[in-house]
Amino acid sequence: MRLVIARCSVDYAGRLTAHLPLAPRLILVKADGSVSIHADDRAYKPLNWMSPPCTLKEGEAEGTPVWTVINKGGEKLVITMAEVLHDSSHELGVDPGLIKDGVEAHLQELLADRLDTLGEGWTLIRREYMTAIGPVDILCRDGEGRTVAIELKRQGGIDGVEQLTRYLELLNRDPHLAPVRGVFAAQEIKPQARVLATDRGIDCAILDYNALRGIEDDKLRLF
Amino acid sequence: MRLVIARCSVDYAGRLTAHLPLAPRLILVKADGSVSIHADDRAYKPLNWMSPPCTLKEGEAEGTPVWTVINKGGEKLVITMAEVLHDSSHELGVDPGLIKDGVEAHLQELLADRLDTLGEGWTLIRREYMTAIGPVDILCRDGEGRTVAIELKRQGGIDGVEQLTRYLELLNRDPHLAPVRGVFAAQEIKPQARVLATDRGIDCAILDYNALRGIEDDKLRLF
DNA sequence: GTATGAATGTCGCAA
DNA sequence: TTGCGACGTTCATAC
Known part of the structure; x- marks a missing residue:
């Protein structure tokens, strides 16, 4: 350098x-x-x-x-x-690199493992469920067997609600899946995004990263 | 520093x-x-x-x-x-700053001048046509006299299609303008954006900046 | 390689 | 302040 x-x-x-x-x-x-x-x-x-x-x-x-x-x-x-x-x-050499934690990929992993934090009896169908307009973060079934599409964000803004809306529109055309509920899950949801989501019949869920990780840590500690 | x-x-x-x-x-x-x-x-x-x-x-x-x-x-x-x-x-002092010379506004200007690259007999109504939810990049008429709203992007993504959709919805409520066609014009359109646009009856157009500029240069050379 | 979405995005403008 | 779009976006990853 x-x-x-x-x-x-x-x-x-x-x-x-x-x-x-x-x-x-x-x-x-x-x-x-x-x-x-x-x-x-x-x-x-x-x-x-x-x-x-x-x-x-x-x-x-x-x-x-x-x-x-x-x-x-x-x-x-x-x-x-x-x-x-x-x-x-100055000679610096090759850097050992950065260790990151707490990004969306990790959140998705944690939530997919702990879907019961959203409701009793919820089960995973697939993470990154592929559609023609992109992958749905998490596709699962709720306690009553209904299909649920979950959009995950660190910061929940209007664009995330729009994204989920598009997925729901598409998924609901599939007779094997319909009717599909939507859940907008984020560490923080902005007021306007919540209003928009509610207006469209999409449920909102606040994710507590530390709690999810804590639960995960507890779980790991059992073994 | x-x-x-x-x-x-x-x-x-x-x-x-x-x-x-x-x-x-x-x-x-x-x-x-x-x-x-x-x-x-x-x-x-x-x-x-x-x-x-x-x-x-x-x-x-x-x-x-x-x-x-x-x-x-x-x-x-x-x-x-x-x-x-x-x-x-090291003392550097306040930097005099950066002088940029970009391309994005230029594209709109060029295309507005050469609407015939989109189709024969197309005529400009207005650039930056103002609506309640923001300005439509270009409003024009096609060869058959129908109103056309054009959304311009350098990179054509899904968000641009959403934007144009909102404009079209609004413009089509105006009996003086309706029915209004949509054209999504960009230097590059992403596959998913194209799928969404097509699904909504919006036409896609690829813009060649250099060609547009070249044509413009030729035109300028005539005078 | 291409395409797609995330980013400790950052930045700038406008309502 | 918040929202929204552009960026020489850059970056990582799935296809």
């Missing part, structure tokens, strides 16, 4: 064209070949960048360094350095 | 929980208060980060530096540094 602090101007021509006037910035060159240009704001987002695979050519024009980064698609990033204030390189 | 290279382990507890085992990484502290942790891959994306507003507290545990970053929402990032390999600070 190479860190360069320089007063520079930058031009990008690719999916759009962009220009950065002369100013001091950080230029970050990673071992993967990527180049990104950071200002002292915009949080983690660079002003401009080039993703690998790409090639960096360090050239010169009238005594000032000019870096040209090009990728396969013909996108081009040109960095003109009026003044280099810092330049250092 | 402060650049620290350190062998560190990181724990994040917030919208999800994540852990990074001990390894050499770049820790980037910006003047806006943000902290991001970069490995030597993943292009411009950090392994972990905290966006401003947040507070960084530099502490210590058994002789090793421990940084704790907390934001208003109670999200927490803890960086434990086993070994600091580099530490430098």
